[in-house]
Amino acid sequence: xxxxxxxxxxxxxxxxxxxxxxxxxxxxxxxxxxxxxxxxxxxxxxxxxxxxxxxxxxxxxxxxxxxxxxxxxxxxxxxxxxxxxxxxxxxxxxxxxxxxxxxxxxxxxxxxxxxxxxxxxxxxxxxxxxxxxxxxxxxxxxxxxxxxxxxxxxxxxxxxxxxxxxxxxxxxxxxxxxxxxxxxxxxxxxxxxxxxxxxxxxxxxxxxxxxxxxxxxxxxxxxxxxxxxxxxxxxxxxxxxxxxxxxxxxxxxxxxxxxxxxxxxxxxxxxxxxxxxxxxxxxxxxxxxxxxxxxxxxxxxxxxxxxxxxxxxxxxxxxxxxxxxxxxxxxxxxxxxxxxxxxxxxxxxxxxxxxxxxxxxxxxxxxxxxxxxxxxxxxxxxxxxxxxxxxxxxxxxxxxxxxxxxxxxxxxxxxxxxxxxxxxxxxxxxxxxxxxxxxxxxxxxxxxxxxxxxxxxxxxxxxxxxxxxxxxxxxxxxxxxxxxxxxxxxxxxxxxxxxxxxxxxxxxxxxxxxxxxxxxxxxxxxxxxxxxxxxxxxxxxxxxxxxxxxxxxxxxxxxxxxxxxxxxxxxxxxxxxxxxxxxxxxxxxxxxxxxxxxxxxxxxxxxxxxxxxxxxxxxxxxxxxxxxxxxxxxxxxxxxxxxxxxxxxxxxxxxxxxxxxxxxxxxxxxxxxxxxxxxxxxxxxxxxxxxxxxxxxxxxxxxxxxxxxxxxxxxxxxxxxxxxxxxxxxxxxxxxxxxxxxxxxxxxxxxxxxxxxxxxxxxxxxxxxxxxxxxxxxxxxxxxxxx
DNA sequence: ATAGGGTTAG
Numbered sequence: 100x101x102x103x104x105x106x107x108x109x110x111x112x113x114x115x116x117x118x119x120x121x122x123x124x125x126x127x128x129x130x131x132x133x134x135x136x137x138x139x140x141x142x143x144x145x146x147x148x149x150x151x152x153x154x155x156x157x158x159x160x161x162x163x164x165x166x167x168x169x170x171x172x173x174x175x176x177x178x179x180x181x182x183x184x185x186x187x188x189x190x191x192x193x194x195x196x197x198x199x200x201x202x203x204x205x206x207x208x209x210x211x212x213x214x215x216x217x218x219x220x221x222x223x224x225x226x227x228x229x230x231x232x233x234x235x236x237x238x239x240x241x242x243x244x245x246x247x248x249x250x251x252x253x254x255x256x257x258x259x260x261x262x263x264x265x266x267x268x269x270x271x272x273x274x275x276x277x278x279x280x281x282x283x284x285x286x287x288x289x290x291x292x293x294x295x296x297x298x299x300x301x302x303x304x305x306x307x308x309x310x311x312x313x314x315x316x317x318x319x320x321x322x323x324x325x326x327x328x329x330x331x332x333x334x335x336x337x338x339x340x341x342x343x344x345x346x347x348x349x350x351x352x353x354x355x356x357x358x359x360x361x362x363x364x365x366x367x368x369x370x371x372x373x374x375x376x377x378x379x380x381x382x383x384x385x386x387x388x389x390x391x392x393x394x395x396x397x398x399x400x401x402x403x404x405x406x407x408x409x410x411x412x413x414x415x416x417x418x419x420x421x422x423x424x425x426x427x428x429x430x431x432x433x434x435x436x437x438x439x440x441x442x443x444x445x446x447x448x449x450x451x452x453x454x455x456x457x458x459x460x461x462x463x464x465x466x467x468x469x470x471x472x473x474x475x476x477x478x479x480x481x482x483x484x485x486x487x488x489x490x491x492x493x494x495x496x497x498x499x500x501x502x503x504x505x506x507x508x509x510x511x512x513x514x515x516x517x518x519x520x521x522x523x524x525x526x527x528x529x530x531x532x533x534x535x536x537x538x539x540x541x542x543x544x545x546x547x548x549x550x551x552x553x554x555x556x557x558x559x560x561x562x563x564x565x566x567x568x569x570x571x572x573x574x575x576x577x578x579x580x581x582x583x584x585x586x587x588x589x590x591x592x593x594x595x596x597x598x599x600x601x602x603x604x605x606x607x608x609x610x611x612x613x614x615x616x617x618x619x620x621x622x623x624x625x626x627x628x629x630x631x632x633x634x635x636x637x638x639x640x641x642x643x644x645x646x647x648x649x650x651x652x653x654x655x656x657x658x659x660x661x662x663x664x665x666x667x668x669x670x671x672x673x674x675x676x677x678x679x680x681x682x683x684x685x686x687x688x689x690x691x692x693x694x695x696x697x698x699x700x701x702x703x704x705x706x707x708x709x710x711x712x713x714x715x716x717x718x719x720x721x722x723x724x725x726x727x728x729x730x731x732x733x734x735x736x737x738x739x740x741x742x743x744x745x746x747x748x749x750x751x752x753x754x755x756x757x758x759x760x761x762x763x764x765x766x767x768x769x770x771x772x773x774x775x776x777x778x779x780x781x782x783x784x785x786x787x788x789x790x791x792x793x794x795x796x797x798x799x800x801x802x803x804x805x806x807x808x809x810x811x812x813x814x815x816x817x818x819x820x821x822x823x824x825x826x827x828x829x830x831x832x833x834x835x836x837x838x839x840x841x842x843x844x845x846x847x848x849x850x851x852x853x854x855x856x857x858x859x860x861x862x863x864x865x866x867x868x869x870x871x872x873x874x875x876x877x878x879x880x881x882x883x884x885x886x
Numbered sequence: 887a888t889a890g891g892g893t894t895a896g
Contacts, residue, residue, distance in 0.1 A: 313887055350887040381888040414889035421890085452890040459891095483891040518892040553893040584894040591895095619895040652896060659896090684896065 141170060148177040153185065171196050172207045179215040189215035190224060197231075206237050213246035222254040239266055245274045252281025272298075272305050280314040288318045307334070309344035316351035320358035328355045332368075346374045350382050357386025380406075381414040393422040397431065413444050417453040424460040432457045452480045459488025479505075479513050487519035495523035496763075499532070514545050521554035528840035528867050530562040531761035553581045560589030563838050563865050563872065580614055588620040592871045594881050596628025603637075615647050622656035627871050629883060631664040655684050662692030667701055683712045695847070755819035755841040757827050766822040769814070775826065782825045783816055790855035798848045815848045820866060824853065828860055836863040844868045854878050 140163050147156035160166060160174050171192060178189035193212040196202055204212070209232045216225035229247055232238040238247070244267045251260035264270070264278055275298040282291035295315065298305055307315075312335055319328045332352055335341060340348050349372040356364035365386050372379065380403045387396035400419045403410045416435055423432035436454055439445040445454075451474050458467040467488050474481060482505040489498040502520055505512065512520070517540050524533035537555055540546045552575040559567040572578065572586045583606050590599035603621055606613060613621075618641045625634030638657055641647045649657075654677055661670035670689055674681045686709045693702035756765040766773065773779065787795075797812040820841050827837035845853075845868040853864055857875045864875040874881035 317887075347887055352887090354887065376887095378888045383888090385888060412888080417889050447890095449890045454890095456891065478890095480891045485891090487891065513891090515892040520892095522893075550893050555893095557893070579893095581894050586894090588894060616895050623895070655896060688896090 141173075144170060144173055148173050153177055153181070157188075165201070166199075168196075168202050168205050168208065171202060172205070172211065175208060175215070176211040179211040179218065183218045186215035186218040190219070190221070193228075203235070204231065205235075206240050206243060209235075209237055209240075210242040210246040213243070213250050217246070217250040217253045220254055222250075222256065225250045225254065238263075239268055241267070241269065241271060241274065245277050248274065248277040248281060252277070252284060255285065257281070257285070270301075272308055272311070275305065276308070276310045276314065279311060283314040283318050286318070286321060288322050291315065291318055306338065308338075309335075309340045309348050312340065313344075313347050313351045316355045320355040323359050325356075325359040325361060328352075328359060331355075345372060346376055346379060349374075350376075350379045353379070354382040354386065357382070357389060360390055362386060362390055362392065375410075377410045377412040377415065380410045381412055381418065384415050385418040388418045388422050388425075391425075393426050396422045408442060411438075411442055411444070413439075413447040413450040413453075416444065417449050420450075420453040420457045424457045427461055429461045429463070432461065446475060448474075448476055448478060448481070452478075452484055455481060456484045456488070459484060459491060462492060464488055464492045464494065477508075477510070479510055479516060482510055483512075483516040483519050486516065486523070490519060490523045490526065493526070495526040498523040512539075512543075514548050514551060517543075517545065518550050518554050521551075521558050525554075525558045525561040527756070527758075527763060528562050528838070529758050529763060530564065530838075531758055533558045533562050535761075547576050549575065549577055549579050549582065553579075553585050556582065556585045556589060560585070560592065561867065563867065565589055565593050565595070578611070580611065580617070583611060584614075584616045584620050587617065587624060591620055591624030591627050592867075593874075594627045594871060596624050596630045596633070599624035599628075600630075600633065613645060615650060615653070618645075618647065619652050619656055622653065622660055626656065626660035626663050627882070629664055631660055631666065634660040651679060651682060651685070654679065654681065655688050658685050659688040659692070662689050663695070665696060667692060667696060667698055671701065671705075683709060686712065691844070753819050753841065753843045753846075755823040755839050757823045757837070757839050759827070759830055764823070764826060766819045766826070768819045768822075769817045770819070770822065773822075773826070775829065778829055779822055779825045780817070782829055783821055786825070786852075786856060786859060787812075787816055789859040790852065793855055793858065795851065795855050798851065815846075816852075818846055818849050820845055820849045821852060824856065824864060824866075827864075828856075828862060833861065836865055838865045838867070841866060841868045844870055845873060850880065850884070854880055 144159045175189045178185045237243050247263045248260045278294045279291050335348050353365045353368040384399050444450050455467050455470050471485050486498045486501050521536050555571050556568045568589045587599045621637050622634050658670050690705045752767050756763050823839040853875045858878045866873045
């Protein structure tokens with residue numbers, strides 16, 4: 100509804116320009132002081148557009164009774180400049196223009212309306228406009244063609260872009276830059292480089308300008324092509340590109356140096372820059388975070404704030420928050436949260452997502468959830484961050500709920516979402532869920548992405564299907580170091596040390612360099628297979644042949660290898676000879692082995708060490724208490740548990756679960772909440788009778804509380820893993836393998852009972868505990884009873 | 887020109 104002026108005030112619709120003398124009527128109306136003259140309106144329209152006051156411009160436009168092409172163009176142009184938010188208005192106006200048959204679009208209309216399509220990624224409208232331009236004979240116009248190239252590149256229609264480019268009768272640097280920028284957008288380094296070279300061969304007058312370099316530099320950064328980056332730097336100085344576009348070129352250069360890991364050059368470029376803006380500071384801080392120089396990143400962040408709040412941007416805060424997450428510095432993270440709130444940036448999507456992730460990584464999953472619920476706008480990243488937050492905090496089931504919520508809100512999952520979700524299946528050992536995720540990834544066409552395959556390899560391994568892991572590993576288009584490590588680790592938890600070793604040797608044949616994690620996986624694989632000598636060999640080779648200095652994780656693996664293999668004293672001496680000060684986890688590995696090998700004396704000694712270091716986490720309290728219980732020292736065992744409570748460590752109860760027909764059934768020791776509990780307990784009692792006939796005697800040293808012997812037996816009998824297995828026996832047909840997962844280590848008595856169970860119930864049983872897989876069959880376990 | 891979520895080891 101546009102307010103129309105009285106018909107008497109209408110002016111003839113000749114297209115006046117600035118240079119034309121005002122029409123005679125101009126004076127008449129101007130004396131009446133009414134801004135209704137078209138020429139005057141046009142000037143005011145231009146003025147509002149120039150000032151960026153688009154609502155006033157629109158208001159004026161609506162006052163023009165018969166707007167000419169210039170008026171349309173001015174407003175379309177203004178709308179198309181303002182990103183996707185206003186681009187839709189530009190398209191609407193263009194459509195109005197087509198309907199208003201009086202005013203055909205001209206060569207100034209097409210580039211701007213195409214720009215709007217590009218901002219909206221609206222390929223359909225773009226192609227329609229392409230054909231309008233062709234009908235008007237304007238599709239090979241320099242500006243129209245360039246706009247078309249930009250559109251097709253952004254919509255990933257690369258051939259169309261090439262066609263347009265090839266049909267151009269003449270090309271300027273902007274056209275070449277559009278091609279180059281398009282390839283840069285898709286990370287196509289070689290194509291972009293080819294156009295850069297062609298551009299210079301083609302016409303010596305065409306020199307790469309600031310825009311060229313600004314497109315090119317991120318590609319060089321991605322390729323870590325430092326030497327080429329340096330030549331670009333030199334060229335930019337020779338071509339004086341720092342004079343006019345210093346901020347753009349400088350920022351792109353310092354970012355390139357940072358991504359190539361050369362912070363020294365980054366800083367030198369930064370210091371040399373005359374003009375800096377928020378993007379420059381963000382790139383600088385982000386560079387330090389990227390190079391793991393968190394403390395300096397914070398220092399720079401503070402320096403930036405000291406320079407003035409105008410430099411503060413969600414991007415720079417995001418980098419600072421990432422530093423907090425990596426350093427697990429919740430204190431600074433909270434300060435940044437306050438800073439965001441104070442500067443009104445807290446509703447920014449990027450900032451919100453960073454905050455959410457930071458809280459999740461710090462273990463404050465409730466804060467993260469609250470933040471998520473408060474976010475007005477959520478995108479795929481927000482959902483993915485929350486999903487991975489839940490998985491990292493051991494709440495895999497919640498992760499699935501978030502995933503479902505995401506689908507209900509029509510937010511499309513992408514590669515990162517699925518890479519966050521698939522580990523939830525791994526944690527739960529939920530093979531059906533895992534297979535569904537696998538199917539979903541195939542449907543979405545992302546199943547051959549390396550990171551997706553890596554997550555799937557891990558999932559299948561942890562769900563007991565190491566065969567499927569290997570299949571994916573063999574079929575995937577490109578393995579990276581994570582793929583190899585995951586596969587080796589997979590063999591490790593299945594006790595397939597020989598296969599792990601074979602894969603490691605294969606890795607060398609394929610010229611893939613092992614890293615520090617590879618050796619952690621390899622040593623742990625040897626440990627789970629009792630390959631003590633071999634494990635020791637790899638450990639030495641790691642340092643001597645590969646020059647990798649052992650980290651705490653390697654020492655933990657070695658102590659585990661030695662102690663689990665029964666060489667408890669050697670393990671103890673190994674700890675004494677470590678160049679690093681052994682932490683709780685190292686002693687914890689030894690303590691665990693003391694329990695398995697029932698070495699109470701050493702166990703108590705180790706327990707004292709752990710107490711001195713302050714038992715971190717719940718695991719060691721439980722082990723400690725177990726050791727004392729095993730020695731019959733129930734007072735001390737009780738003391739440990741009281742201490743645990745005082746320190747605020749929640750007892751994480753032993754929990755086992757089994758997936759049946761795609762749903763999970765979870766059990767806690769002595770738990771009767773499952774609807775089929777009566778049958779389950781009956782079955783266990785009957786199993787006890789049967790296995791006692793075969794000579795089973797309860798090993799009551801695994802009972803924590805001070806109970807009478809008979810009660811102890813019962814306490815053992817209703818351990819969570821036994822409940823889950825009994826439920827499996829009742830539910831699954833005889834030919835099916837029963838696969839149970841436990842969050843803690845499987846208890847020694849259960850280990851014995853399960854072996855008997857395979858005999859008296861003629862079932863194959865697989866138990867995955869916190870450490871590894873146990874394949875029970877015909878009265879034996881694949882781990883050879885050392886685990 | 888910068889930036890938010892993701893896979894392996896314990």
